Amino acid sequence: EPKCNPSQTHPQKETMNLIVANIPLCIWFQANQRSEILCGLCASGSPEPLERVLDVLLACGEFSWEDYHNVRVQGRPLHANARHLLDLVYAKGEAACQAFTEAIREVRPEDPGRVTGMLLTRRPTLVAELQSCMDGALEALLESGCFTHEDCGDVRLPIHTPSQQARRLLDHTVFKSFFTSILVYLSITELLIYQKKLRSSVSAQSSFLNTYGGTGHMLLDDIYTEGQLELAQDCKDQGHLGLEDIIGTAGNVNQEADTVLISGDAGSGKSTLLQRLHLLWARGATLPEFVLLFPFSCRKLNSELNELSVQKLLFHHCCWPDRDQDEIFRFILDHPHLVVITFDGLDELKQSFSDERRVCCPTEPAPVHVLLFNLLQGSLLKGVRKVVTSRPEAVGSTLRKHLRKELFLKGFSPDGINCFVKKQHHDLSVASKVLASIQANTALFGLCHSPVLCWIVSQCHKELLGCGDGTPQTITDVYLMILQHFLQHQNASKCSEGATLLQEHLGGILHLGQLAFQGVEASCYVFAGTDLETCCVTDKEICAGFLTQSKEMSFPQSLRYEFLHVTMQCFFAALYIVLSNNTDRSTVAKLFEADFSSTCFWSCLSVDHRQGLAENPNSQITATFVSGLLSQRHRHLWLHCTPTTTVEKKARQVVRCLHNGMQEHFKSIPPPVQCEKKSMHAMPGFVWLIKCIYEMRESNMAEEVLSQLEVDHLKMTYCNIGPVECTALAYVLKHLRSPVGIELDNNSVGDVGVEQLLPCLHICKSLYLRNNNITDEGIRKLVAKGIQCDNFQKIALFNNRLTDACTQHVSHLLKTKQNFLSLRFVQCSWCVWGWVKILITRSSVFFGGQWRGQRRSSCPGQDAREWHITGGPVVSLASLRKCSTLQLIPLPLLHCTRLTENCITREGVDCLVQALERNKRIKSVWLRNNHLSPEEVVEMTRRESRLIF
Numbered sequence: 001e002p003k004c005n006p007s008q009t010h011p012q013k014e015t016m017n018l019i020v021a022n023i024p025l026c027i028w029f030q031a032n033q034r035s036e037i038l039c040g041l042c043a044s045g046s047p048e049p050l051e052r053v054l055d056v057l058l059a060c061g062e063f064s065w066e067d068y069h070n071v072r073v074q075g076r077p078l079h080a081n082a083r084h085l086l087d088l089v090y091a092k093g094e095a096a097c098q099a100f101t102e103a104i105r106e107v108r109p110e111d112p113g114r115v116t117g118m119l120l121t122r123r124p125t126l127v128a129e130l131q132s133c134m135d136g137a138l139e140a141l142l143e144s145g146c147f148t149h150e151d152c153g154d155v156r157l158p159i160h161t162p163s164q165q166a167r168r169l170l171d172h173t174v175f176k177s178f179f180t181s182i183l184v185y186l187s188i189t190e191l192l193i194y195q196k197k198l199r200s201s202v203s204a205q206s207s208f209l210n211t212y213g214g215t216g217h218m219l220l221d222d223i224y225t226e227g228q229l230e231l232a233q234d235c236k237d238q239g240h241l242g243l244e245d246i247i248g249t250a251g252n253v254n255q256e257a258d259t260v261l262i263s264g265d266a267g268s269g270k271s272t273l274l275q276r277l278h279l280l281w282a283r284g285a286t287l288p289e290f291v292l293l294f295p296f297s298c299r300k301l302n303s304e305l306n307e308l309s310v311q312k313l314l315f316h317h318c319c320w321p322d323r324d325q326d327e328i329f330r331f332i333l334d335h336p337h338l339v340v341i342t343f344d345g346l347d348e349l350k351q352s353f354s355d356e357r358r359v360c361c362p363t364e365p366a367p368v369h370v371l372l373f374n375l376l377q378g379s380l381l382k383g384v385r386k387v388v389t390s391r392p393e394a395v396g397s398t399l400r401k402h403l404r405k406e407l408f409l410k411g412f413s414p415d416g417i418n419c420f421v422k423k424q425h426h427d428l429s430v431a432s433k434v435l436a437s438i439q440a441n442t443a444l445f446g447l448c449h450s451p452v453l454c455w456i457v458s459q460c461h462k463e464l465l466g467c468g469d470g471t472p473q474t475i476t477d478v479y480l481m482i483l484q485h486f487l488q489h490q491n492a493s494k495c496s497e498g499a500t501l502l503q504e505h506l507g508g509i510l511h512l513g514q515l516a517f518q519g520v521e522a523s524c525y526v527f528a529g530t531d532l533e534t535c536c537v538t539d540k541e542i543c544a545g546f547l548t549q550s551k552e553m554s555f556p557q558s559l560r561y562e563f564l565h566v567t568m569q570c571f572f573a574a575l576y577i578v579l580s581n582n583t584d585r586s587t588v589a590k591l592f593e594a595d596f597s598s599t600c601f602w603s604c605l606s607v608d609h610r611q612g613l614a615e616n617p618n619s620q621i622t623a624t625f626v627s628g629l630l631s632q633r634h635r636h637l638w639l640h641c642t643p644t645t646t647v648e649k650k651a652r653q654v655v656r657c658l659h660n661g662m663q664e665h666f667k668s669i670p671p672p673v674q675c676e677k678k679s680m681h682a683m684p685g686f687v688w689l690i691k692c693i694y695e696m697r698e699s700n701m702a703e704e705v706l707s708q709l710e711v712d713h714l715k716m717t718y719c720n721i722g723p724v725e726c727t728a729l730a731y732v733l734k735h736l737r738s739p740v741g742i743e744l745d746n747n748s749v750g751d752v753g754v755e756q757l758l759p760c761l762h763i764c765k766s767l768y769l770r771n772n773n774i775t776d777e778g779i780r781k782l783v784a785k786g787i788q789c790d791n792f793q794k795i796a797l798f799n800n801r802l803t804d805a806c807t808q809h810v811s812h813l814l815k816t817k818q819n820f821l822s823l824r825f826v827q828c829s830w831c832v833w834g835w836v837k838i839l840i841t842r843s844s845v846f847f848g849g850q851w852r853g854q855r856r857s858s859c860p861g862q863d864a865r866e867w868h869i870t871g872g873p874v875v876s877l878a879s880l881r882k883c884s885t886l887q888l889i890p891l892p893l894l895h896c897t898r899l900t901e902n903c904i905t906r907e908g909v910d911c912l913v914q915a916l917e918r919n920k921r922i923k924s925v926w927l928r929n930n931h932l933s934p935e936e937v938v939e940m941t942r943r944e945s946r947l948i949f
């Protein structure tokens with residue numbers, strides 16, 4: 001066996017260096033490195049590193065189950081298993097070696113020699129130290145699962161003296177995992193005590209949900225509902241992602257980077273997701289491999305004006321070690337991969353990300369944002385895993401290059417909405433009424449995909465159930481509902497509504513509005529008592545429900561407040577803009593300036609002031625609310641609050657801004673290249689303007705704004721379009737004068753979004769919905785409407801969640817709509833019979849990559865050769881020779897091996913020959929091992945030389 005001397009430089013580190021040095025992998029695998037890799041995999045005595053490498057190799061497909069079992073032979077010594085693994089990897093060639101090195105990087109095993117070595121060299125001192133903390137050490141080992149009760153009993157045997165017990169414990173540790181060694185190490189230092197303190201403080205901070213602050217406490221455990229978390233990169237078959245995947249290996253794109261980004265829209269649940277992660281870590285229920293977790297909120301970091309070192313930042317802002325600060329920090333520096341730091345709400349930081357100022361020394365003080373940026377880049381605390389959340393608008397390319405991976409949080413799924421409402425209302429009859437009311441209004445159902453809106457809607461169930469036909473349609477409607485809800489709470493005895501209610505509370509609304517407005521202006525979301533005084537916010541207004549006390553660790557003495565949610569702050573800022581006479585006349589215009597860097601308040605700042613400051617996505621949300629509040633539908637509410645002429649003037653300003661904003665986009669459309677269609681590639685700002693127009697819900701205005709849009713094709717790929725945006729798009733685009741192609745690939749349209757798009761299907765020539773999480777139900781609704789729309793002639797649905805069940809709708813569409821031109825499906829989970837059903841209908845159908853898709857999705861674990869494409873289906877394939885555009889035949893058949901071993905009979909080959917007569921593009925068709933006699937093979941080869949038997 002190779003000798004593993006813990007005091008030497010660790011072989012795994014060497015391995016890493018080699019990988020970095022890019023030595024050809026096969027050479028690297030040859031004998032001279034072998035013993036070092038072996039030692040790296042086995043030095044801890046635990047099979048864990050080897051097993052984790054195997055997990056990665058299995059997951060990436062380099063190893064089959066057979067390989068796995070060949071390596072992991074129970075009862076065989078660990079070194080023998082590891083040797084077998086190396087042999088196998090080497091035998092498999094370069095690709096496997098590559099995957100193996102990646103796997104080692106993924107697993108990045110701790111330097112076990114270092115810790116076990118430390119236990120060895122410090123053995124005499126440890127024996128002495130352990131005697132005084134034996135109980136704590138055993139408790140921790142038992143709790144973590146590293147020791148069993150028998151192990152503890154063995155250590156504790158009464159025949160042993162205390163020093164013998166300590167020695168026994170150390171002896172046991174040598175044969176256990178690396179984590180056991182770490183725990184023993186923690187036990188004799190202050191670390192274990194610090195970890196406990198940190199866990200309990202993280203648990204205390206994350207047990208309750210903030211939004212319920214003013215309306216009663218809600219335990220996170222009782223209300224947490226899983227949201228839809230997806231990898232940003234186009235990862236096929238990624239399936240459902242959970243909390244552990246945030247740090248897990250799935251979707252890693254830059255192995256050298258430490259930072260994972262979770263992006264999502266306002267209210268999509270990013271903070272709540274992190275809160276859940278913190279709570280579960282504090283309980284030891286997730287990320288057990290991380291010894292310390294430090295949670296930060298960027299919103300709160302804004303108020304730290306002193307320069308700090310990283311050590312101070314961690315200890316001062318998260319949890320203060322009562323003793324041995326330096327030793328604990330040393331542990332963090334020495335074992336970075338056992339530590340996670342989370343930063344919630346990067347978009348709320350006053351400064352935008354920059355990698356210009358480098359700080360590499362952990363004791364060097366620097367402004368907090370500089371520390372944060374250096375942590376994210378890995379210049380500080382390299383190896384510590386960082387998880388950061390942000391709105392997508394606030395993430396630029398400079399940060400992206402430092403990301404290990406990016407995940408998108410897309411709010412609740414339809415099932416999630418169901419589950420959340422039931423958790424919110426224990427009375428089942430109320431829950432079902434609320435759900436029925438939400439489902440009856442598809443616009444509202446779309447809105448409820450956003451957790452914050454779902455929370456408001458279900459919080460205001462009385463208002464919701466009492467509003468008859470007038471249920472909320474827009475985001476502004478939902479926020480007006482909660483405004484009314486809280487105001488009515490204050491009016492317990494009186495029963496005023498609408499305009500009267502607002503008039504009665506105008507003073508309070510303006511005070512809170514001013515606070516919110518100034519906050520949005522200055523990217524300030526936490527308010528001190530003095531801020532409240534400046535805006536004359538009274539105690540009664542504080543208790544009205546819109547504000548909640550901030551859980552600020554660094555200012556425990558002084559009370560600080562936040563709005564229930566930042567979108568609530570934007571709503572109050574919008575109310576202030578609409579109702580106050582004290583705002584600048586140009587406020588509305590500035591709010592709508594389309595270019596983000598010159599939006600709103602941003603442009604009020606001098607250039608010097610702007611430098612380094614973050615852009616403010618909350619201005620756009622405020623602008624959306626201003627549009628809604630100034631719409632015709634809501635103007636009656638302000639009758640008694642502010643002169644009608646002022647409101648009308650502001651409304652005209654909004655309309656003008658929207659009009660101008662759209663014109664800017666239209667002007668950016670390049671003239672069409674010869675023979676190509678005129679196409680507009682919309683930016684997220686365009687979608688935002690569409691949402692503002694929808695909030696106003698004024699048909700004339702929408703029609704007028706769109707009258708100047710002359711394009712054949714509207715491309716809105718990667719624009720973060722979900723059901724809410726689809727509602728707005730359909731409302732606005734239905735006013736287009738001539739039919740267009742609408743490309744919505746790579747968004748989160750889903751079935752609910754598809755339903756929302758139906759009102760504009762009549763002006764839609766083609767609809768591209770690739771990669772949009774659409775199921776058969778969505779297709780059913782799309783087809784039902786599509787067959788009534790003359791212009792609708794083309795649909796692309798690659799990479800959705802379609803099964804065989806939807807093929808009947810597709811064939812119905814093809815049969816019913818004689819003018820349907822093109823249907824594009826790739827990577828759908830259809831089995832071959834589903835395809836056949838469509839194939840036998842008429843049309844030009846593009847089936848590129850279909851076989852691959854089937855193999856991956858609908859027949860997991862099966863090879864294409866196992867499909868039974870018998871004579872019947874081939875007849876159907878052949879029948880397609882009558883089609884006008886024969887795009888489909890060449891593609892699947894070009895991969896000719898695909899028809900090998902498919903039980904094809906003479907009848908099938910006959911049809912194939914006829915089809916091939918019309919198709920000269922196919923060079924060869926492999927038909928080996930089908931159901932043909934030797935005579936039939938000879939005959940067919942004579943008839944068609946491209947057939948290979």
Ligand SMILES: Nc1ncnc2c1ncn2[C@@H]1O[C@H](COP(=O)(O)OP(=O)(O)OP(=O)(O)O)[C@@H](O)[C@H]1O
Pocket residue numbers: 209210211212223224225226227264265266267268269270271272273345390391420451452453455565566567
């Ligand atoms: N997974 C969830 N389960 C239950 N409720 C949730 C969940 N996610 C969000 N919510 C509700 O929605 C509210 C807003 O969510 P959260 O603050 O997490 O969104 P966010 O994406 O961080 O928003 P922002 O970007 O504006 O900070 C929460 O306070 C909570 O009431």
